[in-house]
Amino acid sequence: MNTPSLQILNPAGHLRVVVTKPLPGTHWLDVLIAAGCRVEIVTGDDILSGEEIIALIGDHCHAAIGQLTESWNAELFAALKHAGGRAYSNYAVGYNNVDVPAATACGIPVGNTPGVLTETTAEIAVALTFSASRRIVEADRFMRGGQFKGWLPGLFLGSLFHGKTVGVIGAGRIGEAYARMMVEGHKMNLVYFDLRPNILLEEFIRAYGAFLTTRGEPAVTCRRADTVEDLLERAAVVSLHPLLDAGTRHLINAERLALMKPDAILINTSRGPVVDEAALVTHCRSHPDFRAGLDVFENEPAMATGLADLDNVVMVPHIASATKWTREGMASLAACNVVAILQGHPVAAAGDVRPFLSGTPPPAAPSIVNAHELGLA
Ligand code: DGY
Numbered sequence: 001m002n003t004p005s006l007q008i009l010n011p012a013g014h015l016r017v018v019v020t021k022p023l024p025g026t027h028w029l030d031v032l033i034a035a036g037c038r039v040e041i042v043t044g045d046d047i048l049s050g051e052e053i054i055a056l057i058g059d060h061c062h063a064a065i066g067q068l069t070e071s072w073n074a075e076l077f078a079a080l081k082h083a084g085g086r087a088y089s090n091y092a093v094g095y096n097n098v099d100v101p102a103a104t105a106c107g108i109p110v111g112n113t114p115g116v117l118t119e120t121t122a123e124i125a126v127a128l129t130f131s132a133s134r135r136i137v138e139a140d141r142f143m144r145g146g147q148f149k150g151w152l153p154g155l156f157l158g159s160l161f162h163g164k165t166v167g168v169i170g171a172g173r174i175g176e177a178y179a180r181m182m183v184e185g186h187k188m189n190l191v192y193f194d195l196r197p198n199i200l201l202e203e204f205i206r207a208y209g210a211f212l213t214t215r216g217e218p219a220v221t222c223r224r225a226d227t228v229e230d231l232l233e234r235a236a237v238v239s240l241h242p243l244l245d246a247g248t249r250h251l252i253n254a255e256r257l258a259l260m261k262p263d264a265i266l267i268n269t270s271r272g273p274v275v276d277e278a279a280l281v282t283h284c285r286s287h288p289d290f291r292a293g294l295d296v297f298e299n300e301p302a303m304a305t306g307l308a309d310l311d312n313v314v315m316v317p318h319i320a321s322a323t324k325w326t327r328e329g330m331a332s333l334a335a336c337n338v339v340a341i342l343q344g345h346p347v348a349a350a351g352d353v354r355p356f357l358s359g360t361p362p363p364a365a366p367s368i369v370n371a372h373e374l375g376l377a
Contacts, residue, residue, distance in 0.1 A: 003052075004048065007040075008039070011038055015035065015038065017038070018041075018042075018056050020048055020065070020067055021067050023331035023334070025328030028332045028335035031332065031335040035343060037342075061080060062087070064088050065089050066091065068090060069300075072088065072099060077103045077105075086107075087337065088103060088110050088111065089110070090112050091334050094244070095110065095112050096243070096244040110369050111341075111367055112369055113329070114173065116325070116357070122174055126181050126185075128269070128293025129237055131314045133265050135158050139156045142156070161188055162186050163188065164236040166236070167190075167193075167234065168191075168193075168239050170194060170241035170242035172194070175241030176198060179205075180201070182239075183205055184208060191222075192225065193224070197224050228256065229259055237265040238264060239267040240267065240269070241269070243271075244273055249273050250273065254283065260290070262287050269296060272297040273298050275298065280292060281305070281306040284310045290312060292312065294314070333356055337368060346376065347371040347376045348362065348365060353367075
């Protein structure tokens with residue numbers, strides 16, 4: 001076991017908070033230090049093992065801020081509780097790496113960071129969509145390889161989306177933002193699948209469609225699909241935005257890929273295991289006009305065998321939330337979560353998180369996923 005090196009801020013602070021990676025920005029540190037925290041930050045890039053995190057927690061630790069690359073399981077929460085820990089925040093909106101029932105059983109609130117990733121993640125889903133459909137990476141490689149010998153009618157033909165159907169699976173915050181970017185920006189019709197209807201999104205698209213007709217343009221439409229299959233059969237591009245749980249693991253498998261149009265585009269910025277990656281490799285191999293844009297992978301940081309050899313797949317290393325504003329905002333929200341719990345403040349009603357991102361934050365925890373179970377809601 002390696003002993004990670006630490007940066008310690010405000011060593012005289014009376015509340016020990018461990019942070020398993022350096023985080024961007026300074027506001028989050030101001031929040032912790034103003035609350036009297038001694039902040040211990042692991043400085044390396046290596047992903048910590050459970051054993052290393054338990055050693056870091058030690059026998060005296062009031063709160064922890066951890067990463068989605070770490071498995072915050074029952075053992076870690078038991079160690080945190082044993083050390084006097086009263087709060088944990090994931091530095092992520094997703095929390096499939098956290099055993100929330102185990103944290104609840106230890107009485108430890110689990111924070112996450114919603115509200116600052118929405119547009120940022122939707123924007124990269126759009127970027128992947130067009131990189132895949134217009135073959136940007138292949139074309140870039142072609143240019144750099146000195147292969148461009150002049151304009152040709154058939155060079156790098158891709159797909160036009162304007163007026164076609166976009167499919168969104170999971171119409172929560174990020175799925176909705178992506179849907180709106182594609183509908184408003186590219187006049188696509190939306191078909192979405194979600195267990196709950198997104199009435200506001202439906203109303204927005206209806207009103208936008210009506211607006212377009214006043215300008216003599218065809219109206220855009222919105223429909224909630226009854227089944228994932230129905231959506232997959234109709235959409236020119238499908239973007240995945242569900243939470244990862246037992247019900248969405250391998251939601252996109254060989255059978256469902258086979259339902260998609262042969263030249264469809266599949267985008268995944270949610271969690272890797274939502275797609276059966278080996279099945280995707282097989283499908284992309286046998287359908288050269290099918291394209292995929294991936295930000296997340298089934299066994300990160302590894303890629304399925306053969307994925308890297310496919311020209312019809314565009315990949316980025318889980319960077320959908322990687323803008324300065326978002327990553328600094330995530331740090332502020334994680335700090336505000338633990339500080340509010342340590343200070344006995346309530347959990348804020350879900351909504352605008354901007355007041356937590358600068359200056360003195362409101363006396364509330366911005367987002368605690370087990371607030372209800374712990375009686376904090
Ligand atoms: C999250 O927050 O869940 C993203 O995957 C990483 O930013």
